Amino acid sequence: MKLKFLKTLILIMITTGLRGQNVIGEVEYRYKIFYDKIYSSLPYLTQQERDRILLTWGNPEGYSTRMKLQFWPEKSLYTFGEPYEVRSYSWQVEDYLIENNLKDQTYLKYMDQMGKTFIVRDSLTAPKWRVMNEIRDILGHMCMKAVSEDPVKGQKITAWFASDIPVPVGPEELFGLPGLILAYDINDGMLIVEAEKITFGEPKEPITLPKKMKGREVSGTAYLDLVKDFIKTSIESKQAWMWEIRY
Template structure:
C-alpha cells in the first residue's frame, strides 16, 4: 500500500512539474567556430583556408545570444541580448521564427543570401533518431537525438528535456518529445546550449514587424534557393556561410 501511495505521489508531482514547465523563455549561447568550418570545405584553396585561419582562427569561437519563447501552442525565436565581445555581424540582421503547433504552420522572417525572406509553410520536422544517451543541462536530464541536413551537409546532435513537454527548440529544430536545450552541428563546428531558462509568461513577447517586407516564398521554394546558393558558392570556390546561416 505504501508503494502504491508513493507511486501516485510521484505521478502527481511529475504531472504538476510538467504543467508548470510548458510556458517560458530560454536563453541560448550560440557559438560558431569559423576556422573548423572553413578547414573542412574541400572546394576552398589552401591560400583561402590559410587566410581564414589567420583572420578568424579562435579556439573559443565567436558567440552571440539567442532566445526562445514557448507555449503549448507555439514558439518564437530570435536574437537575445548580445555579448559585449566576440559577437558577429548576423546580430544586426532580421531573424525571427514562429512555429505554430496548433495550426501546424511556421513563419520565418530573415535576412539570408543578401535578401530578406518571408517563408510560410506547413511544419515538417527533421527526421530524428533518439539515442540511448543522457546529459544534464541546467538541472534537466536530457536525451540525445540525431538528425541531418542533406542540403547543407550537416550532422545534427540535439539534447531534449522530456520534463519540459513542448516539442520545440532553437533555430529550425523541433519535433522531439521535449524542449531542445542544446545541439551541435558536425561535431562542434557550431554549438548552441541553453544558459538560462525561466518558466512562466515572458515579460516581453517576441514580435514581428507590423509589415513584413521581403520576398515571400514557400518552404520548398526557400530550400531550392538555399541549394542553388550553396552550389554556386562551391563552384565559385567561396564559403557559403558568409551569406547563409550555418
C-alpha cells in the first residue's frame, strides 16, 4: 500500500512539472448544504424543533447554488456564480466576495453576515493542514486529501487539492495547500463544495470589486471575535447561528 502511494505521489509530482503553466483560470463549484444534517447535530435544540426542521428542510439532495473562483499566480477572487434552476439555500445574500492577494499576503472579505455588511481586511493566515495518505480524481486532476479544523465554528474540514494546478487557493476561506482546492466538505457531508468545471486562461468576465463598498470595516481578529460572540449568544438562546453566518 505504501509503495502504491509513493508511486502515485511521484506521478503527481511529474504531472505538476508538466502542467505547472496552468496557473490562470476559473473554477465553477457546486455549493451544497444539508440543513437537516446540520440541525440534527445541534445538541441544544429541542426534539420538537428538530422535528420541525426535518419536516421543513429535510432534503436528501441538499440545497445547491453555484460559486466561482478565479485565480492568477498573484491573487484569487471568489463570489457567487450563475444560480442553479433548482431550489437554492434560502439565505443567499447579495454581497459575498473574497479576494486573496498572494503577493502582499493580505485578504479582503466583503460580505453580508449577522445582519450587517462587513469589509474585513487583514494578513493571510492559512489553516493548519495535515496532508493525508489518500488520493481522488476530480475532473481529471489527481487530488490529495488534507484535513483541518475551524475552532471558531467547531467544524471538521476535509479538502482535496490538485498539485498540478500550483496555486495555493480554494473556495470560501480555504487556502494554503500546495495546489488548487477542487473540493471540500464540512463535518462529514453537512456541507459539500465540489468543482464542476475548470477553464484555464484569462477569465472572460473577470470578477471585480464594487467601486463603492459600504459597510463596517474591521480587522480579521475583530471579525472573528464578533462571530464567536454571535455563536455563543445563539447557543445560549437555543437558536441556530447558520442563518446569519455562512456555514
